[in-house]
Amino acid sequence: MLKNQNPKITIYDVASEADVSLATVSRVLNYPEKVKPETRERVLDAINRLGYRPNAIARGLASRKSTTVALIVPDTSRASVAEMINGVADIARKYDYSVLLKVTNSEEDTEREVWQEVLASQVDGILYLNDEITDENIKQVESAMVPVVLCNTKDDLNRAPSVSIDFEESFYRATKTFVEKGKKDILLVSTRRAYSVNAMKERGFTRAMDEAGLEPKIIRTSGRISVNYDYFTDYLNENKPEAAIVVRDSIAVSFINAASNLGINVPEELEVLGFQNTKASKMSRPTLSSIDNPIYDIGAVSMRLLTKLMNEEAIDDTNVVLPHNIVWRNSTK
Amino acid sequence: MLKNQNPKITIYDVASEADVSLATVSRVLNYPEKVKPETRERVLDAINRLGYRPNAIARGLASRKSTTVALIVPDTSRASVAEMINGVADIARKYDYSVLLKVTNSEEDTEREVWQEVLASQVDGILYLNDEITDENIKQVESAMVPVVLCNTKDDLNRAPSVSIDFEESFYRATKTFVEKGKKDILLVSTRRAYSVNAMKERGFTRAMDEAGLEPKIIRTSGRISVNYDYFTDYLNENKPEAAIVVRDSIAVSFINAASNLGINVPEELEVLGFQNTKASKMSRPTLSSIDNPIYDIGAVSMRLLTKLMNEEAIDDTNVVLPHNIVWRNSTK
DNA sequence: TTGTAAGCGTTATCAG
DNA sequence: CTGATAACGCTTACAA
DSSP: OOOSOSOOOOHHHHHHHHTSOHHHHHHHHHOGGGSOHHHHHHHHHHHHHHTOOOOHHHHHHHHTOOOEEEEEESOTTSHHHHHHHHHHHHHHHHTTOEEEEEEOTTOHHHHHHHHHHHHHTTOSEEEEEOSOOOHHHHHHHHHOSSOEEEESOOOTTOOSOEEEEOHHHHHHHHHHHHHHTTOOOEEEEEESSOOHHHHHHHHHHHHHHHHTTOOOEEEEEOSOHHHHHHHHHHHHHHOOOSEEEESSHHHHHHHHHHHHHTTOOTTTTOEEEEEEOOHHHHHSSSOOEEEEOOHHHHHHHHHHHHHHHHTTOOOSOSEEEEOOEEEOOTTOO | OOOSOSOOOOHHHHHHHHTSOHHHHHHHHHOGGGSOHHHHHHHHHHHHHHTOOOOHHHHHHHHTOOOEEEEEESOTTSHHHHHHHHHHHHHHHHTTOEEEEEEOTTOHHHHHHHHHHHHHTTOSEEEEEOSOOOHHHHHHHHHOSSOEEEESOOOTTOOSOEEEEOHHHHHHHHHHHHHHTTOOOEEEEEESSOOHHHHHHHHHHHHHHHHHTOOOEEEEEOSOHHHHHHHHHHHHHHOOOSEEEESSHHHHHHHHHHHHHTTOOTTTTOEEEEEEOOTHHHHSSSOOEEEEOOHHHHHHHHHHHHHHHHTTOOOSOSEEEEOOEEEOOTTOO
16 A cells, blocks of 8 residues: 555646646546547546546535445345345446445344435435335435435335335235145245235235135244244144245245255145245255346346436336246256 | 425534534534533534534545445355455444445456546545455555455465455365364365465365375366256266365355265265355255354454554554354264 | 636634 | 634636
């Protein structure tokens, strides 16, 4: 690290080097077409020679735009959020936006703080990524002075722009697939915590079961791997479902492992379908069939939508629903 | 989103509300002890009443500090980087730093661009997270005008501050454990791409094998799950190692799956040890023993080290080596 | 097409 | 302990 060296060169240095005023330098940077080609060349030359890079902060202050967006996430270690971040980052780079990362750890206090910080930080837009949208969140979104996009979630009432698949429909269709195969005893494995997206999944499941005149059985677990395993073992000792649809791949893998350990043959006696299509689905044995949630695309499309909102471009629908499909592997027949 | 509403309130508004000069407001924010308690109260009151939040950008321009660090990562979807980001984010928040996330996609061009952007963005420090440190990287580090910390990697020559475990030692010790159990035919499964950290792991393995007078067998695979699986199947048809140490958990799981599929009993006939101790190790069957790389801590400690560097605090050693241990599960005896 | 000058919202240096 | 006032490095009318 070179300190006190490489004295920061500013727009003034470039101006005098190119023998123009600083306004002209600024123009070639922002509106090159407004500058006569020759002088433009001269300025560009000077910029290269000096290795000048405009100070993003000064630029932000003067233009009242930071070309930065905040990305608020609960926890980066969940496979679903990590891959989404890649999508966001790629598109952000493409449109020359910087990404300020804020991790809330799913704690309400932290989340409130984070919103405050974000508003103070002068970002031009916000990407909010969470499994759960509360009314407080919606208020936060509405009171923000910049556009906000919800990624991978959706407010039931469409009060905020969002990008996700149709969770309810995906579980409805998945359930129907099993119904059509003649399964009667179909189980939905959901989470204890009432994530609003899981509520949508449950609705899709229940609707399909109701339509088929079958009883919609739902069990709810915590998220921890070891706890789940024991819980599933107990459950499967008492019950013999023919098929199970699980709201998260990692939970589905625990479910399969518990079943296998009890000598229940997957998929012959019990078919299992996960959700998300993460790497875990390929590593499990048998490999896990899974509803594919196009998470990278969701990140990318969210960021793109946000750029449109920030530029006040016309948009037909601010609630984007991406298509999804089911990847069939060996945990189903 | 409320636009053109909630007119941005500035330090001037607070000043007049509290009937002091803006300088005083600035002081209560930055050096509260330099302000008489009564006026301080008055100002604080005004701040609350108005809901004032200092504009981070203006502050950055005036103070020539952004209280922002850049976090450069190759790809967020790798389990190891995602969890590290959590560690970085937690400590950054604790010290009131913002985190600018830059994803390079492991592409050299993007990486070069990213360094340029980062230098222009006036961050106060840089966290560089990659499996591979090239000489070009070291040059970039050295030419940066702000401190840089390498996370989860290490330059052989200690030319840059870093935080990681002792990769070589961890593999040396792991190998020795197998040697002491009487294994002779021990295999190291590494990657084709010559990541410098994997080179260190290989050195540790080779040293332990050499000391024991055993032949250090190393195979190298690509990173893709399906390709690996076939490759391992072929290999295990021809060879019957007694133990395998694998440079990454996900690869280790593929290796176990390939072995199991061939009827090779893990751990009875073949013991397998992974590296990283990710969630995958608990989901695999048999569960995977793994060298635990304390990745969250590495992120946290890196960020902490960076804060010290940025504040020019005295530091005894800028190359931090964190302890590690091995978690034994069912893929070993 | 280019230059001048007034901000942008803070911090920081000096007086007082 | 507090108040003026000059930066910070850039964008953007407005003039020329």
